[in-house]
Amino acid sequence: MQIIKDIKEMQKLADNLRQQRKTIGFVPTMGFLHEGHLSLMRIARSKCDMLVVSIFVNPTQFGPNEDFNKYPRNFEQDEKLCQGENVDVIFYPTKEMMYSEPHLASVNVEKLSETMCGASRPGHFQGVTTVVTKLFNIVKPHLAVFGEKDYQQAVIIKQMAKDLNFDIEIQTGTIIREEDGLAMSSRNKYLSPKERENALVLSQSLQLAEKSVQAGNTDAKFIHSQIEETIQQAESASIDYIAIVDGETLQPVDDIRDNTLIALAVKIGKTRLIDNILIRKI
Numbered sequence: 001m002q003i004i005k006d007i008k009e010m011q012k013l014a015d016n017l018r019q020q021r022k023t024i025g026f027v028p029t030m031g032f033l034h035e036g037h038l039s040l041m042r043i044a045r046s047k048c049d050m051l052v053v054s055i056f057v058n059p060t061q062f063g064p065n066e067d068f069n070k071y072p073r074n075f076e077q078d079e080k081l082c083q084g085e086n087v088d089v090i091f092y093p094t095k096e097m098m099y100s101e102p103h104l105a106s107v108n109v110e111k112l113s114e115t116m117c118g119a120s121r122p123g124h125f126q127g128v129t130t131v132v133t134k135l136f137n138i139v140k141p142h143l144a145v146f147g148e149k150d151y152q153q154a155v156i157i158k159q160m161a162k163d164l165n166f167d168i169e170i171q172t173g174t175i176i177r178e179e180d181g182l183a184m185s186s187r188n189k190y191l192s193p194k195e196r197e198n199a200l201v202l203s204q205s206l207q208l209a210e211k212s213v214q215a216g217n218t219d220a221k222f223i224h225s226q227i228e229e230t231i232q233q234a235e236s237a238s239i240d241y242i243a244i245v246d247g248e249t250l251q252p253v254d255d256i257r258d259n260t261l262i263a264l265a266v267k268i269g270k271t272r273l274i275d276n277i278l279i280r281k282i
């Protein structure tokens, strides 16, 4: 496994691989890897000759009062986990290299970036789409894999790839959860044992909502208030948003149907967590 920190070196390697007609699978991450990340690596590994994983905590997708500085990092552990998944290359650049001054260009996906997480984190998705574009131009993948844990992000990236004609297949992987249902996230590390318990309210309220929908309660307002009530019962939980939207357009729906996304952002103490469920076949 190679660790490449230099952009030009990564581009040269990608060019060589492409010349040898090798396909490149790519999983972009911010590190502090867990089973969620590894599941995406396995998808890319099974479909491509070469697997590249990037580890880069991207400053431009964090707001001024967010957790960029304290975001968990552990490169040694990440390296071991990547080795275990037969990763060929870890691309591990510095922020100085990624954003050499002056850095004036950016990529924005309108509308889809403005709702849900985009409304509570202004500029977040512009940071994401800009860094993903840069990573695509550096790693030159044939396939890139993103997690449905960040469902809105995956929708935005698919739209970006289509609109800007990236010659890259975008695939998604399902949400990987802890045994008790909590969606895996690098940010779970911030939770105290008590908060860790309270955090279960995200997945539990979504499971309840799904059951309720399957039982015939398809009115979005009703389900919204059911979720709200469940979350409010948990200590130290404050709701950022509950969205009941179309799974493609991310526009709110009144009546829950096949392919409706129910997505949540909830603060547990100081830690903002997200989770979602896609309603299927009702």
Ligand code: AMP
Pocket (backbone or CB within 6 Å): 028, 029, 030, 031, 035, 036, 037, 039, 040, 145, 146, 147, 148, 149, 150, 173, 174, 175, 176, 177, 183, 184, 185, 186
């Ligand atoms: P991050 O390191 O949090 O930026 O995540 C990198 C990639 O892993 C993104 O495509 C995420 O959606 C994905 N991811 C994070 N957590 C999970 C999870 N629990 N299950 C599946 N994919 C995940």
